[in-house]
Structure formats: C-alpha cells, structure tokens
Amino acid sequence: SFPADQVPQAPEDPLFFLMRTYRADESPNKVDLGIGAYRDDDAKPWVLPVVKKSTYDSAPPASADEVLRSDPNLNHEYLPIAGLASFTSKAAELILGSDSPALAEERTTSFQTISGTGAVHLGAAFLAKFYRGNRTVYLPDPTWANHKQIFGNVGIPSATYPYFDKSTKGLDFEGMKAALSAAPEASIILLHPCAHNPTGVDPTLDQWKELADLVKQKKHFPFFDCAYQGFASGDLDKDAAAIRYFVAQGFEMLIAQSFAKNFGLYGERAGCFHAVTAPHADATSTIGRISSQLAIVQRSEISNPPIYGARVASTVLNDVALFSEWTENLKTMSGRIIAMRKDLREKLEALGTPGTWNHITDQIGMFSYTGLSEEQVLKLRSDAHIYMTKNGRISMAGLNTKNVNYVAKAFDKVNG
Numbered sequence: 001s002f003p004a005d006q007v008p009q010a011p012e013d014p015l016f017f018l019m020r021t022y023r024a025d026e027s028p029n030k031v032d033l034g035i036g037a038y039r040d041d042d043a044k045p046w047v048l049p050v051v052k053k054s055t056y057d058s059a060p061p062a063s064a065d066e067v068l069r070s071d072p073n074l075n076h077e078y079l080p081i082a083g084l085a086s087f088t089s090k091a092a093e094l095i096l097g098s099d100s101p102a103l104a105e106e107r108t109t110s111f112q113t114i115s116g117t118g119a120v121h122l123g124a125a126f127l128a129k130f131y132r133g134n135r136t137v138y139l140p141d142p143t144w145a146n147h148k149q150i151f152g153n154v155g156i157p158s159a160t161y162p163y164f165d166k167s168t169k170g171l172d173f174e175g176m177k178a179a180l181s182a183a184p185e186a187s188i189i190l191l192h193p194c195a196h197n198p199t200g201v202d203p204t205l206d207q208w209k210e211l212a213d214l215v216k217q218k219k220h221f222p223f224f225d226c227a228y229q230g231f232a233s234g235d236l237d238k239d240a241a242a243i244r245y246f247v248a249q250g251f252e253m254l255i256a257q258s259f260a261k262n263f264g265l266y267g268e269r270a271g272c273f274h275a276v277t278a279p280h281a282d283a284t285s286t287i288g289r290i291s292s293q294l295a296i297v298q299r300s301e302i303s304n305p306p307i308y309g310a311r312v313a314s315t316v317l318n319d320v321a322l323f324s325e326w327t328e329n330l331k332t333m334s335g336r337i338i339a340m341r342k343d344l345r346e347k348l349e350a351l352g353t354p355g356t357w358n359h360i361t362d363q364i365g366m367f368s369y370t371g372l373s374e375e376q377v378l379k380l381r382s383d384a385h386i387y388m389t390k391n392g393r394i395s396m397a398g399l400n401t402k403n404v405n406y407v408a409k410a411f412d413k414v415n416g
C-alpha cells in the first residue's frame with residue numbers, strides 16, 4: 001500500500017514564500033524587489049500595448065488581442081504535439097536569426113513548451129533518454145534556483161562552475177574557464193545567453209568566443225537557457241549574439257526560450273524548445289530522428305501545449321507593424337530598468353553608502369546582485385518592508401521613481 005505517512009514535508013519554494021509574505025504585509029511603504037516580473041512606474045503589472053491596448057488610437061491591427069478577438073474562425077481545438085507552427089517557426093528565427101545557416105540547412109527542430117521552464121524540462125528529459133556523454137549538467141554558481149531540480153527530476157545530476165566574482169561583483173571568467181576545462185569531456189554545460197539570473201552579469205562577446213573554443217575543445221554539449229531576449233540590452237539581436245555565435249561555430253546544441261518576460265505573458269506559459277544539429281551531410285535526417293523522439297516525450301507529458309499565449313506571440317511575430325511596435329514596448333521596459341539602475345546608484349553614491357555601487361549599472365537585465373548579506377536582507381524586510389531574495393538579488397523592475405529614494409535610504413541604513 002501507499003506509505004502516505006512516510007512522505008516527508010517539503011520546504012515551500014522560497015520565491016513563492018517571499019511573494020506570499022509581501023502580499024500579507026500591510027505597510028503602505030512596502031516594496032517588492034523579489035518578483036521576477038516587470039512592473040511599471042506605479043509598481044503595477046504591465047500588459048504590453050502590443051498584446052492588449054486599453055484604447056485603440058491607431059489603425060487596426062493595433063494589438064494582438066484585437067486581431068484575435070476579430071477572428072470569427074477562432075476555436076479552441078488542440079494544437080499539434082509540437083505546438084503552433086506559425087509560432088515555433090518565428091520563435092526559431094527570433095533566437096537564431098532569420099538568416100541562420102542552421103535554418104537554411106534544415107537542421108533545427110522546434111517544440112512549443114510550457115514557457116521556459118517547460119523548455120528546460122523537455123531538453124533535460126530528452127538528454128536523460130539519449131545523452132551518451134558525461135551525464136552531468138554544469139550549472140553556473142549561482143543560477144536560477146529551478147535548474148538543479150528540473151535536471152534532478154529526470155535523473156541528471158548537476159555540478160557547478162564558478163560564475164560570480166564576489167569581490168568585483170562581475171564575472172569570474174578565469175574560474176569559469178578553469179572549471180569547464182577541469183570537467184570531464186562531453187559534459188552538459190548550461191549557459192544563460194543574456195541577462196544572467198540572478199546576477200545580471202554576462203560574458204562579453206569576446207569572452208563568449210573564448211568559451212566556445214573551450215567548449216569545443218572539451219567536446220562539451222551546450223544547453224542555452226534564454227529567458228530574457230530583448231530585455232537585457234533592449235535589442236533582440238544583440239541579446240541572441242552568444243547563441244548565434246555558437247551556431248556559426250557548428251555546435252550541436254539545445255535552446256530553451258521563454259516569452260514570459262519579453263512579451264509579459266508570464267501566466268500564459270508561452271515558450272519554445274529548439275534542438276540544433278551540427279552541419280554535416282546527414283543533418284536533416286538526424287534532426288528528423290531527434291524530432292520524432294521529442295514528440296514522444298512531449299506527448300507523454302503534456303500531450304500538446306497551451307494555445308493562447310502562443311497565438312498572441314505568433315500574431316505579433318508574423319506581422320511587420322506589430323513586430324515593430326513590440327520592439328518599442330521592449331525598449332520601454334529595458335529603458336525604465338536602465339534608468340532605475342542609474343537612479344539607485346546615484347542615490348547610494350550621493351548618500352556616501354559604504355562600498356562601491358558601479359555594479360548596479362554594470363549589471364544588466366531584470367536583476368541585480370547587490371552584494372547585501374542575508375542578515376541585511378532580513379533587516380530590510382523587517383525594518384523597511386523591502387522584500388528581496390536572501391542572496392541579495394533585487395529585481396530592478398520593482399523600483400520606480402516613487403520608491404527609489406526610500407530604497408536607497410534603507411540600503412544606506414543597513415550598510416552603515
């Protein structure tokens with residue numbers, strides 16, 4: 001019989017615990033720097049205008065929502081196992097570049113997934129079944145908290161490579177290279193192509209080139225997890241440069257792609273998984289076999305992916321005018337975050353807060369690793385009602401023109 005009384009209590013997910021305590025806090029001054037979702041200058045969720053406008057001031061189609069609502073043939077049928085083809089094909093072009101040799105040579109396959117999490121999982125489940133190299137995934141230290149358990153769930157153990165240098169609050173490039181060199185040949189290497197979560201620290205393109213050489217030399221297998229394309233620099237192509245460089249070098253690789261942040265479609269779970277094979281004579285047949293196996297994994301786990309978020313993204317990705325509007329929306333988000341970085345740094349420097357604060361503006365994307373200790377984080381929570389994860393990571397999107405002064409003063413106080 002089922003030993004129900006032997007199931008131990010699991011700890012609550014720390015991030016969801018943080019969200020819950022923030023919601024329960026009744027202080028009018030409370031600030032949420034924990035959540036990994038974009039907020040506008042009023043600390044409100046922002047539905048991208050290209051997704052849904054509150055007023056329509058331009059000629060139709062003005063938003064994806066308008067396009068979808070006016071379609072009399074819209075139904076709620078199942079998608080195919082691999083998802084909405086008009087979405088996955090554009091998702092592949094978005095990440096690989098529409099002129100990608102991998103697309104021209106038909107050596108990619110794309111599956112719509114339950115957002116980025118589902119894409120990482122589909123890749124992990126596929127590797128668990130078929131990977132014949134060193135069956136350990138190397139994760140950056142630190143990384144998105146979910147990576148370890150996603151791979152662990154499918155029986156792939158993880159190890160780490162150094163990533164963050166506490167003294168410079170930048171990249172520990174030497175440590176990273178040394179660990180990738182020391183790892184057994186043909187290990188799986190998980191890489192964040194842009195806007196690394198949680199540190200906001202990315203390698204430069206020259207550093208990516210060195211990493212590609214090293215990965216190739218060691219016959220490692222790259223797995224890119226891209227959750228913030230367009231969010232880091234505000235430029236979709238620039239944020240995909242590392243992946244495109246690896247493709248140009250002829251790597252075989254996996255890519256997880258989330259549309260949660262860059263489309264503001266968090267709860268709709270729109271994502272995509274891509275497998276790319278190396279350029280050789282049988283590449284198209286290889287990718288066909290890989291695709292057939294991915295279909296079995298996907299069918300057994302989710303049968304077919306959810307439709308609404310993919311429809312929204314597909315509508316935008318396939319329309320020139322909406323696409324251009326989307327890039328403007330992305331600039332609004334990344335621009336506000338960059339302005340908040342500048343503001344917070346200036347305020348801390350003006351207050352003479354001990355330490356250096358250039359890392360706040362050097363780091364990019366949604367998050368910043370402040371360097372605040374766990375003790376300081378907990379003090380900020382209890383004394384100032386400012387919420388962030390214990391590792392001192394703050395979501396820049398939680399800052400706005402109304403609370404940045406309050407936050408800077410509170411940081412100054414716990415640093416004093």
Ligand code: PMP
Nearest residue numbers: 036115116117144197227258260
């Ligand atoms: N990977 C990384 C690195 C992330 O930061 C996130 C979002 N926090 C994800 C994947 C997955 O997010 P989602 O499933 O919401 O797309």
